[in-house]
Amino acid sequence: MTSAPAPDWASLPAPSLDDFETLAEKAFGRLPAEFRALCEGVVIKVEDFPDDETLDEMQCETEFDLLGLFRGTGLAQAGATPQTGQFPNMVWLYRRPILDYWAAHEETLGHLVTHVLVHEIGHHFGLSDDDMYGIEAAAE
Structure with a gap:
């Protein structure tokens, strides 16, 4: 079995916000279909950092x-019916902290984005850590 050639790290820029959105979309697309179907209306946003508030x-x-x-x-708190005037449920992924974590650990960036996405969506459903790890494993 041959391995893929190593990337030319000297010429690669850091992943942009758009790159992270693409990673998040691909990660979401790999999640089990029944899980994705339950996520209707959840908006995924990517920012460099959380705001001060x-x-x-x-x-x-x-x-x-x-x-x-x-x-x-979350569905665990209020059921599936949104209230009038309520903002949509949102998941934020913070690019710079994720990149910092990635640089210090042995995980791939794609795996890390999937992990954070599943964990945060899991809050929407009130899932246990074991449930979230199962969903993550199914996406791999």
């Missing part, structure tokens, strides 16, 4: 402490 609310010491965040009313 979020950092304060989450009691983060630095802007690198938060890899992702679910905002909204």
Whole structure:
């Protein structure tokens, strides 16, 4: 079995926000179909960092402490029917903290994006860690 040639790291730029959106879309597309069907209406956003209000609310010491965040009313709290005037449920992926974590660990960037995405969507459904790891494994 031959391995793929090593990337030319000297000429590769850091993944952009658009690159991360593409990674998130591909990660979402690999999730089990029944799980994706339950995610109708969840909006996935990619930002470089959480805003100051979020950092304060989450009691983060630095802007690198938060890899992702679910905002909204989870199905476990309110059922599947959105209230009038309610913002859609949203998942944020934070590019720079994810890249920082990736640089310090042995995971691929695609695996890490999938992990954060599943974990944050899992909050929407009130899933256990074991449930989320099962969904992640099915996406791999």
